[in-house]
Amino acid sequence: MSNSYAQAVLRTTDLAGILRVAGRLLDLADTTQLEVDFEARVSTPGELERLGGLIPDADWWSCGADRHGSSENGDAPSEWLPIHLRRWCLGPETVEELVAAAGDAPAMIRWDFSGWPEAPEVGLGCGGARGAYVTVCLNARDLDLEEPAPDHTLYVHVKQVEAERAPWLAAQVGLRVFGELEMAPL
Structure with a gap:
């Protein structure tokens, strides 16, 4: 397991808007190898x-x-609600369906790609794949999906040693970082 470091750049109730800004950040990135990771905290039979x-x-x-139910044990998820559900390495075309299926459940969409661009204004060359992510937390205020919320939060992930890349990225899409740079286990 590796870690990245994430910093929030936008919090809003406008779901379509936050996804558009995530897309603008992805337009900056090297997305020659792009995949989507999804996680959700599922509490109801309908969500499941x-x-x-x-x-x-x-x-x-x-x-x-x-509580010890899991897919690894071969248990039925409906008997163990609430559950934490995770699926990695999905195609980017699945995002709209995942967002719709999540509904009001706390969920996370993370785009994983090849790297961030050069940021000469802050003295950084191109960033590699480690630490290169964009995450939207739906209906949650935190990356662990433990703090449900009526809004959504957008994070940029960077390498810890390149922390100055986060505010630079935010500025490229007309935003500012807020909160602390926080470790985000993957």
């Missing part, structure tokens, strides 16, 4: 049905330290 129908091979585990 929608997401399970879309990504039936997703990994999942029950939420809570004293």
Whole structure:
């Protein structure tokens, strides 16, 4: 398991708007190798049905330290709600369907790509794939999906040693970073 470092650049209730800004950030990046990772905190049978129908091979585990249901054990997810559901390495064309299926559930879409562009204004060359992500947390204020919210948060991920790339990226799309640069386990 590796880590990236993420910093928030936008929080809004405008779902279409936050996805457009995520797209503008991706337009800056080297997306020759682009994939999408998805995670959600699923609490209701309806959420499970929608997401399970879309990504039936997703990994999942029950939420809570004293609960031990999981896809690894061969358990039925419907018997262990709430669960944390995860599916990595999806095609970027799945984003709209994933967002629709998530509904009001706290969920995360993370775009994983080849690297960030050169940022000469802050003394940085092109960034490699490690630490190059854009994440939208839907209906959540945190990357772990533990703080449900009525809004959505957009994060840029960078290498810790290139922390100055985060405000530079935000500025490229007319935004500013807020909050702290935080470790984001992958």
